[in-house]
Amino acid sequence: MIFYILAGVVSAAVTWGVSWVILRLSSKYKLYPTIRDRDVHSTPTPRLGGLAMFSGILVAFAVASQVSWFHLVFARPGQILAILGAAGIIVLIGVADDIWDLDWLTKLAGQIIAAGLLVWQGVQLVTLPVGGITVVPPVVGLILSVGAVVLVMNAVNFIDGLDGLVAGVAIIANGAFFIYSYILARAVGETEYFNLASLITAVLIGACLGFLPLNWHPAKLFMGDSGALLVGLLMATSAISVTGQIDPNTLQSGRLLAPAFIPIVLPLAILLIPLLDFMLAVTRRIRAGKSPFSADRKHLHHRLLDMGHTHLQAVLIFYSWTAVVSIGVLSFLFIPWGWSIAFIVVGLAITTVVTLAPLGKRMRRAARSAQAVPAPHKKGAPS
Secondary structure, rough: OHHHHHHHHHHHHHHHHHHHHHHHHHHHHHHOOOOOOOOOOOOOOOOHHHHHHHHHHHHHHHHHHOHHHOOHHHHHHHHHHHHHHHHHHHHHHHHHHHHOOOOOOHHHHHHHHHHHHHHOOOOOOEEOOOOOEEOOOOHHHHHHHHHHHHHHHHHHHHOOOOHHHHHHHHHHHHHHHHHHHHHHHHHHOOOOOHHHHHHHHHHHHHHHHHHHHHHHHOOOOOHHHOOOOOOOHHHHHHHHHHHHHOOHOOOOOOOOOOOOOOHHHHHHHHHHHHHHHHHHHHHHHHOOOOOOOOOOOOOOOHHHHOOOOHHHHHHHHHHHHHHHHHHHHHHHOOOHHHHHHHHHHHHHHHHHHHHHHHHHHHHHHHHHHHHHHOOOOOOOOOO
């Protein structure tokens, strides 16, 4: 555990330092775009924070490669180079989009190339933990893997609309997934797949922690598409590394340590909010006859603001939803399933009430206003 923490600390420290450098350079040379109609902020803000996060991740991997304890992770250097190469491609695409506003086809092509690089070096679904182990045909595994990586990248990018939103959600979600992958490594035995997933999540958590101080509301620096797509890429990579290699029937201790559905459900749970926002946005745009990647101001975070939540309240609501679902699913590893389900149900009920609270206040104010309006005076009636 200590080595993962050290890798995360290195990632956080480098990200924080480079973020300050980028902020100063961006302010000096005015490296920030104009404000768009869909933007929530009102002051031009640099969007190159993804470069700082990528720098922290690169340095953390470089340091980890010199630690003998991580020998399993770096036993296949081609795979590590593919992950970092795919991350580099995504960061370049994101920076170019933040500066020149690329068309969606160009961005999608770059995402597919990055995902293809991962699959080429073995980061793909070869099995699914359904009924034990179900072998996935190579072509199907390739398509599913590339599709999953592209889907998660865009889903995370879609929710990047409020200060500190993506960084905080990623910290919570990856924290849950780190615990899961670490438990797998301890229960089943050290493997390159589980250790790789744990290292990726630890380094990504560190990068988000290092970036969050400058991204907290009011943000001085945005991660931009380069950062959001990078977060999505690494989250998808760690999930695929675990999900495609685990036999749930081997995970037993005093009680059944991990129910058979956990390897599939947990990756989906930690990405619930981004995926929900993505599906709603794509459906909305297609029904309107627009490209599924065309921008608008109808994302979930926009709707929370329109309901009457403050910027901070909207961000904390996203954090709450992510925490309830990811921690609730993770709790199946530690407590009886009945208590886990109860935690999820109660947690979702509370977050739903908090989410909809402004609507209730609005309805009560409208009712009081209606009661306060005097009845119209009828003509001819005694006064």
